[in-house]
Amino acid sequence: MVTERLGRARAALASVAMRIRWRSPIRGPWLTSVFGLVLLCALPVVIVTGLLDWVAYGPGAIPADVGALHLPRLDWPTRPAWLFRLTQGLHVGLGIVLVPVVLAKLWSVIPKLFARPDRNLLKLAERATLVLLVGGILFEIVTGLLNIQYDYVFGFSFYAAHYAGAWVFIAGFVLHVALKLPTMVRSLRSRSLRTELRTPPARTRPEPPDEGGLVAPEPDPPTTSRRGALALVGGGAVLLAGLTVGQTLDGPLRATALLLPRGRTAPGDFPVNRTFVASGISPDAVGTGWRLDLGAVRLTRDELAALPQHTADLPIACVEGWSTQQTWSGVRLRDLAALAGVADPTGATVRSVEEGPFARAALTAGQVLDPDSLLALRVNGSDLTRDHGYPARVIVPALPGVHCTKWVAAIGFSR
Amino acid sequence: MNRVRMVGVLACVALAGYAATIIVRDPTLHPSIVGMLIWFAGALLLHDLVLFPLYTAADRVIGLLPATRVPLVNHVRVPLLGAALTLLVYLPGIVRQGEPVVLGASGLDQGPYLVRWLWLVLAMTGVSALVWVVRVTRRSAADG
Structure with a gap:
């Protein structure tokens, strides 16, 4: 048969x-x-x-x-x-x-x-x-x-x-x-x-x-x-x-990518991979009551801005293949580690105000200690916009964009 | 020699089977297995039994174009293939599929892509037609 x-x-x-x-x-x-x-x-x-x-x-x-x-x-x-x-x-x-x-x-x-x-x-x-x-x-x-x-x-x-x-x-x-x-x-x-x-x-x-x-x-x-x-x-x-x-x-x-989502940007802006609206974060959570939790210390945005600032030209590159280079300013992650009392961190966990699968990122010691690794407060001379992660976001050289956490709530440095 | 080839085939199937265990070992992916298999087989069948016959048939139709001193065939083929290729690759934006996700990710809609693609097709068609006219003119001039 x-x-x-x-x-x-x-x-x-x-x-x-x-x-x-x-x-x-x-x-x-x-x-x-x-x-x-x-x-x-x-x-x-x-x-x-x-x-x-x-x-x-x-x-x-x-x-x-x-x-x-x-x-x-x-x-x-x-x-x-x-x-x-x-x-x-x-x-x-x-x-x-x-x-x-x-x-x-x-x-x-x-x-x-x-x-x-x-x-x-x-x-x-x-x-x-x-x-x-x-x-x-x-x-x-x-x-x-x-x-x-x-x-x-x-x-x-x-x-x-x-x-x-x-x-x-x-x-x-x-x-x-x-x-x-x-x-x-x-x-x-x-x-x-x-x-x-x-x-x-x-x-x-x-x-x-x-x-x-x-x-x-x-x-x-x-x-x-x-x-x-x-x-x-x-x-x-x-x-x-x-x-x-x-x-x-x-x-x-950039506009020559006529038919791709990343060929377009809002005027005067650069691309994001998640808007503030899409993050579902309540505006109050990133308002005046926002604090950065470092475990040992909690800092307001003004206190962060009063710390020594560092500026670096760094790319954001996403898994979708698009990328963009911008000028970021903020506090070095290694300075924050020292402030948290971890002089020689073996890594860090960054948590966002946002909830979801990409709201947490692990950084290696090398990524924490690089002199250009920042908790950025400003980009291209202005405060971050909410879409770009206001009040503060992580930016680390060569790190996939998804791990450059926006709307950072806490950083835990490991000993 | 045949033994070596047999080992090669078995190793290939074993590796592919092991790759499948990436999905099988994660219980949260189990509901997706049927979908993944459908898309795997679907991609293959869609190419072999839909896309290939379709573009072959289109090419046969182009073959029916009237004979001209400078053949039209490639001047139709090239812009048509360009249009098909760009449509295939950039389809989601052009047909506005997945717009809510694009909006959430980038803050921008998919509004402009269809029109941009149509302009692109028009440009390719126009350039191809222009080149044909130039070739016809030069041929006529050469023929005196």
Whole structure:
């Protein structure tokens, strides 16, 4: 019964496959390998910067329990100050830029999807792992794109799904590279890139028939050359780069991120990742009655402002890939530690007036002691606005934006 | 050789299975498992069985364009692909999905994105048309 059904399904697939006439005269192992090479070079950067994001979050990272599937845990450094701005900007930016390359790569191998299943069990198993590879990359692209645009339509934890999905993809990716690397190298050597870049559509000929069945046996006449196809995909990547890079730039160029939430800012302001209204904090809680609780001492805002102030140019960089550099002034965290009677802190816990999952952040000793780590009271020469964390917020070099707690209520320095 | 490949396949499946335990080990994520699987399979099926046939069909329609001295095909293809790619990548803003969260996060609405995208499509179409006209003119001049 089951074998009969399987047989029928196989026959149906085979008849569909036979009815499809692949028409592209440029589809073939060389073109596929060019896209493959680009992805082979660029995807590891996206993978590593993504995994670094988990490390940067420190002990509070989500998902918390990832078993052995993480880069070595380390105290995230505070120098260079733009470190997280770079890693997370690369992760999101490069991830977006690669979308057309991934789509082109999938287009270039799509005949294999409809190819007759092999009778060899090993080959069938290898083919099945492509579900992990292709499903994995598409899942990561879709969840990532939705997350950076604050669209949580999927309804599950983005962090857990994107992190687990990444490792599913990595599993498929590593096997695919191991299996296909020789084919890629051989195919790349079969044609000269320089010659292809000089070949117009009129002189474009199909690649010789290949084992994998990518080359169409009866192609249509060419409407574009391989050069044209590469330019099209490269152009798509450049277009997306141009529409994305603005979310990491300050000044008028930020507006070039035309279609991203972080291309816009209120006039004269810089982006926030949570407004005061959305925090649900009552205005009274950050009014004249507000005190900073350091355990041993409680300080009013005026008392904080009377302490020695330090100014530093520091970026705020968010997991969504956007970042901005501003000039912050306030009290050094290490001065506050001394004031609290902890001369040599081994770390700190910062608590916000706000309640919720990101209302508490743990800092390492290095992050507390960096001379530019501040409890900021002012930004760009003016008092913080409520959206930016008035009465006081934490700003630490290279710390993910989500841990730069706003509306700080208490800091506990650990001995 | 086959043995090595078999070990590779098994290692790949084992790693993917272990990755899935990140979700399984956290009881608070259990209600999400079905949703995650649906989105994983959905992304794959949507690409292979919807997106691919759709853009292939669109390309076939473009192939029906009347023959001109300078072929129109790529001058239609390029802006169309540009429009599709930007729509796909920046969809939430353009269709205003998730606006309350965007508002809570940034204090800004999603109002301008649809119009901006339409302008972008118009610009790509315009440039492509202009290049075509220039090419036709130059071809005519060359033909005398």
